[in-house]
Amino acid sequence: MNVEMLSRLQFAFTAAFHYLYPPLSIGLGIVLVMMEGMWLRTRHPLFHNMARFWTRIFGLIFGLGVATGIVLEFEFGTNWATYSRFVGDIFGSALAAEGIFAFFLESGFLAILLFGWDKVGPKLHFFATCMVALGAHFSAVWIIVANSWQQTPAGSHLEIGGQAVPLGHAFVSADLGRARMVIDDFWGVVFNPSSMDRLSHTLVAAWSAGAFLVISVAAFYLLRRRHVAFAASSLKFGLVLALAASLLSLVTGHRSAGGVARNQPSKLAAMEGIWQTEAAAPLHPFGWVDTAHGRTAGPKIPAGLSLLVAGRRDHVVTGLDDIAPDLRPPVQATFQCFHLMVAIGFALIALSLWGGWLWWRGKLADTECFLTRWFLRFAVPSVLLPQLGNQAGWFTAEIGRQPWIVWGYLRTSDGLSAVVKAHQVLTSLIGFGLIYLLLLVLFLFLLNRKIQHGPETLEESHELPDNWLKQQRA
């Protein structure tokens, strides 16, 4: 394998592995805020025990996120040096802002969240929890702004050898070392055409990841009739967030797709396997792309795509046949990842509504009820769905962006480090493969042990710090 393929693989692998954890911390962060907030309102010890248990899980997840996150910041420079020189004027600022506004906030208050129970009062602790959740959301803001700018560059222009060049200038490889993107307008970069749609979609999808972790563990306890009060209450917190997140995913996803249709027509054509440019373009609920013959097999909803992206039947969608072959993304991969994500999105909505209905009927924790038992059986493995959906969504976004690393300006294959050799990347890729395998096994092992151990029961310990108890009695 050549250095380009290896570098692509390494970045995809390290980014995908890292992305198992941040959505969980973002989503679980919200759950912790809800639980601690409820405790402050009601002072019921159950809520405190719930916050304690989920904080321990949060700590484990966060640790893995930190350990695997620093890799990505290094990799822009180590593997994609030409890209780094090209985008530094814009991308670097977002990354630096992420450090200052998000990571410091998260890590500083995380110390209080995890270790500060005995050191601070309940209100300050709640504040720290809110700040950790806020920091987790901020970290998503800046990295998605940067990534969205790569998808839909704005607020900037191309400069070759210090001279501004007009849009659409033929970019030749000889210009590579002398070309860079230059910032015109910071807010233009931040609010580029895709950033807000993609940010909202990513955040609500992350809420799903946290919500379904809670739902899954709670369902497991209920089916085993362990920690029943704890589980029934946790399940409700999870469901509230899951309902909001899964329905908002639909709304934000719809907006994102509309943006793709406007800004990245080749990506849209690949996502839906559209070959002929036509009005009333069809929608495939699922299918298989026949790249060799330029066809997509599968059931079609007539005019479905035109209606969804533009709201009218006669909207013309550009097909892959009208896009030069070297400017098309890998169609099959984009199509399948996108459809997997959408299918998972609907499954999550269905599961959330099912749970919401059981709650409304007062049968949510009634394991004697046939419908509840089946809901819980589905809910236990449901934790995997948002994870799979998040990965599939990012693979759609990034594979669909190919061949560009910065849309319309720089090709991924031109962004490599000139001095890094294939054997070096192979060495580091094997290293990451082994280390991450070990980390994943240990993470799952420790997570499982924590879940099996369960929360402290109210009878044996209410876990309230002594100084909080004194304050409560006073």
Place this chain on the structure above:
Amino acid sequence: MDYNLLWFVLVGVLFAGYAMLDGFDLGVGALILRVKDDDERRVLYNAIGPVWDGNEVWLVTGGGALFAAFPPVYATVFSGFYLAFMLLLFALIFRAVAIEFRSKEPWLWWRRWWDRGFFAGSTTAALLIGVAMGNIVWGIPLDARGEFAGTFFSLLHPYALLMGVTTVVLFMMHGAIYLHMKTEGPLQARVREWINPLIIAFIVCYSLTTLATLLYVPRMTQILREQPALFAVVVLLVLAIANLPREIHRGRDGAAFLSSCATMLLLMALFGLGMFPHMVYSVPDPAHSLTAYNASSTEKTLKIMTLIAAIGAPIVLAYTTTVYYIFRGKVKIGKDSY
């Protein structure tokens, strides 16, 4: 003061902040195997427990600031030092997960293995940071495009290795001084015994490095010859080092720790003074060097970042101070501890 100079200084401040803060975490890691008892090891872990993760953010932010302000420097150094930086990443990953995983299970073998991982990760990270610094001081071969023209093994020359060892010893000394502040009783007495030998070892290493720099890298001291007033930095540095055993002897742990921080800050200041305006010095052909002026982002980006830093830095300093204040004093093992 122009923006290029300002960001040259600010990137230096971020990396100096990283050295002062994560420096003691890495030092504690390098010292962990020196205590045998599990309860005492737990005290060491919990001394850095609430803060190590925030300390590592200084490296992340420093890297981000370098990327933003001087993209060609970031690109050249990170791709040129490819294998060294991958090793640094592996070391930092092991350090992080060792702290996180160790306390999750009570088994002795489990804890012993993570202790070894914590030791190896911390020591390797400190060594590699020093070797990278040594190469930047010594200069690396760059071609006309500003790309690294050497190999992984050409980075491992004696001067760089000496700087690597010096950094490990410096971090161990800093870590021991930090631990003296956070421990009590017999453990503190043991930590106390490490400090003086570590100070001596650091002085020996640092003297050798300085001698080598004067002999082989005379450009690093050019500025001191041209601006004798700057010799004050050297005087302050020597005073800060000399103050270490004094404060320890008087039992003023906090002052000793601050003196150790000042030592690191002044070392970084000397490094910056010697380098300026170069960020990557090219040998044998200095014309290919990357400087704060030929390798920067546009002035517009530097201005935007200055604004971001002006808003962000006071907030960051405020809650970093708050967190250190909340977790002040001796380590007490509780049920939330590592």
